[in-house]
Amino acid sequence: MSHDKIVILTGAGISAESGLGTFRDEGGLWAQHRIEDVATPEGFHRNPDLVHAFYNARRQQAATATPNAAHEALARLERDHPGEVLIVTQNVDGLHEKAGSKNVLHMHGILAGALCAACDHRWPAPGDMHKTDTCPECGALATRPDIVWFGEMPYHMDDIWQHLATADTFVAIGTSGEVYPAAAFVQEAAINGAHTIELNLEPSSRVSDFAETCFGPATQIVPRWVDQELSR
Numbered sequence: 278m279s280h281d282k283i284v285i286l287t288g289a290g291i292s293a294e295s296g297l298g299t300f301r302d303e304g305g306l307w308a309q310h311r312i313e314d315v316a317t318p319e320g321f322h323r324n325p326d327l328v329h330a331f332y333n334a335r336r337q338q339a340a341t342a343t344p345n346a347a348h349e350a351l352a353r354l355e356r357d358h359p360g361e362v363l364i365v366t367q368n369v370d371g372l373h374e375k376a377g378s379k380n381v382l383h384m385h386g387i388l389a390g391a392l393c394a395a396c397d398h399r400w401p402a403p404g405d406m407h408k409t410d411t412c413p414e415c416g417a418l419a420t421r422p423d424i425v426w427f428g429e430m431p432y433h434m435d436d437i438w439q440h441l442a443t444a445d446t447f448v449a450i451g452t453s454g455e456v457y458p459a460a461a462f463v464q465e466a467a468i469n470g471a472h473t474i475e476l477n478l479e480p481s482s483r484v485s486d487f488a489e490t491c492f493g494p495a496t497q498i499v500p501r502w503v504d505q506e507l508s509r
């Protein structure tokens with residue numbers, strides 16, 4: 278049984294079979310909304326009602342979504358693998374935690390979180406957020422979804438670079454490799470000697486950076502990969 282440290286990057290594709298939309302697939306979220314309108318600080322400043330409506334709808338959907346076999350397989354890997362297993366997720370749904378994963382870093386924030394732009398206080402987001410909400414800590418009229426928007430620095434980056442420097446295996450699951458810095462993680466891990474694997478429905482933009490690839494629906498290929506990993 279190997280004690281390898283496994284770092285896993287997940288994207289919207291791992292939650293697709295739980296009914297949550299991806300961003301760049303046919304009919305995805307960026308086909309329905311302009312990124313500059315709903316996923317930038319400027320868009321929020323311009324029209325907070327539109328942005329709150331966008332995230333309120335996604336928060337409601339995520340609240341009732343259930344983890345699929347891929348999320349559950351990763352939770353089983355964390356439980357049964359003797360070495361460290363870390364999930365770095367670009368996803369803002371809570372499906373990894375609902376499946377039982379504990380060692381999870383949300384680099385793009387979480388739908389279930391609210392943030393005060395004035396005092397940096399964080400609290401559990403109400404089902405629906407509104408521009409008239411005030412911060413429970415400082416009272417400012419400066420509340421927003423605790424989501425990292427385009428042009429903002431993703432969370433936990435110092436930790437993530439450290440983990441990529443010490444990973445034995447790096448796996449990317451359900452991500453198109455279109456958005457940085459996450460798209461650069463595979464090269465960072467490979468430079469530090471990690472074995473790199475892409476598990477995706479189809480080849481991503483970064484496919485040539487991976488030493489090993491397997492294509493298919495996450496609910497099929499992720500449990501199979503976890504079984505192989507645990508039998509090594």
Ligand code: APR
Nearest residue numbers: 288289290293299300301367451452453456477478494495
């Ligand atoms: N199983 C496995 N992979 C899938 C499945 C599935 N059932 N369905 C779709 N995919 C793959 C697609 O082939 C695609 O490569 O998941 C990937 C989804 O890519 P994107 O929609 O670009 O989502 P993601 O990579 O998570 O986007 C990264 O971009 O817009 C920002 O902040 C947003 O976190 C997001 C980031």
